[in-house]
Amino acid sequence: MESMTIRLQSSSIGSVGVHRSSCSAVGKGILSGTSWSPQVQQHLRSKFAGANLRAQMLKSGRKYCVIFGALPTQAEVATSAFEDELSNIDWDDLGFGIRKTDYMYLMKCGEDGVFSGGDLFPFGNIELSPSAGVLNYGQGLFEGLKAYRRADGRIVLFRPEENALRLTTGAERMCMAAPSVEQFVEAVKQTVLANKRWIPPFGKGSLYIRPLLLGSGAVLGLAPAPEVTFLIYVSPVGNYFKEGLAPIQLQVETKYHRATPGGTGNVKTIGNYAPVLKVQRSAKTEGFSDVLYLDAINKKYLEEVSSCNIFVVKDKTVSTPALHGTILSGVTRKSIIEVARSRGYEVHERLVSVDELMDADEVFCTGTAVVVSPVGSITYLDRRVTYGNGAPGEVSQELYSALTSIQMGLADDNMGWTIEVK
Secondary structure (H helix, E strand, O other), rough: OOOOEEEEOOOOOOOEEEEOOOOOOOEEEEEOHHHHOHHHHHHHHHHHHOOOOEEEEEEEEEEEEEEEEEOOOOOOOOOOOHHHHOOOOOOOOOOOOOOOOOOOEEEEEOOOOOEEEEEEEEEOOOOOOEEEEEHHHOOOOEEEEEEEEOOOOOOEEHHHHHHHHHHHHHHHHHOOOOOOHHHHHHHHHHHHHHOOOOOOOOOEEEEEEEEEEEEEOEEOOOOOOOEEEEEEEEEEEOOOOOOOOOEEEEEOOOOOOOOOOOOOOOOOOOHHOHHHHHHHHHHHHOOOOEEEEEEEOOOOEEEOOOOEEEEEEOOEEEEEEOOOOOOOOOOHHHHHHHHHHOOOOOEEOOOHHHHHHHOOOEEEEEEOOOOOEEEEEEOHHHHHHHHHHHOOHHHHHHHHHHHHHHHHHHOOOOOEEEEEOO
């Protein structure tokens, strides 16, 4: 039988004592009083007689914390076990990976297509029917955005409404209902605030936010799932590529394709990503950072890297593949185009051939995860081209600095792109 310490605390009531129990019946998650052991129930009744309180319990290792009163976004959770979790993080070497945080957000809708009743839950596994649409037919979408901690301690989101709109577009293509823009943004805010302690210090990284839209209802025949789940979880992250801001090395893929006309390449459906893993893994074993895909028809025009957009610079003119149904409309892509134009660059969205790529002065990638990543070399068939002697290019450095300065509060946000979370 596991012995545990439960600290009773409320932001509205204050610290209300500590209850020590050897009752293994105390489980993890959001609990009702009847799910607790008789000893715990008796203690709570005597302590809070007549009070209408909400309780949540968080687990950290073998220690537990019970919070009473306000929602976790407002509660002050302060236990030594939780502080130990943060003290073990090397904020200078986060990398891009999953770390278990405190809360996730869940909201569902039925066949009426109306989302309601969203709430925060302790981060953990979810239950799905084996016949869920997402498991059987890949009926699912995801998004990616970030929260930043600024030098003055304020927390901001970057253009979350763009992610909400893109999710809506993807949901229509995948025959699913989607939360409204307002519901999406509010859910993101709640999730970020509930996990505020996991946001890296200023200049050390960001809190990556992963919304999911899943066909969670049970189906057997090929049909839209009768229930859709909207879920958000978060993780503190550093650089996506191990190179950090050092230039990455790309290989042009000539056999496989990421998307085809009339398909789903322009929406962020989960099925677009697993097929690139084989090619990506093969390229990485050869020393490349990632793979750049060509169009499936002419096999000579640039499309995307596995999970980010591509830009080519020639004589100070910036070009990127046009959105024609096979390329994802990246939020960072859109932002970089607007930033570049605001700084006087001529920017073209058009067909960009692989020959132009090999003759470029500079190449870089954009995406939520990578932000702006300069490309040091491109290998196409048996030819390898190096840009700028392998150093970051002037244009990519300028645009990276301009965009991240807005995100981090180092420059005025004249675009109106950031939203404070409070």
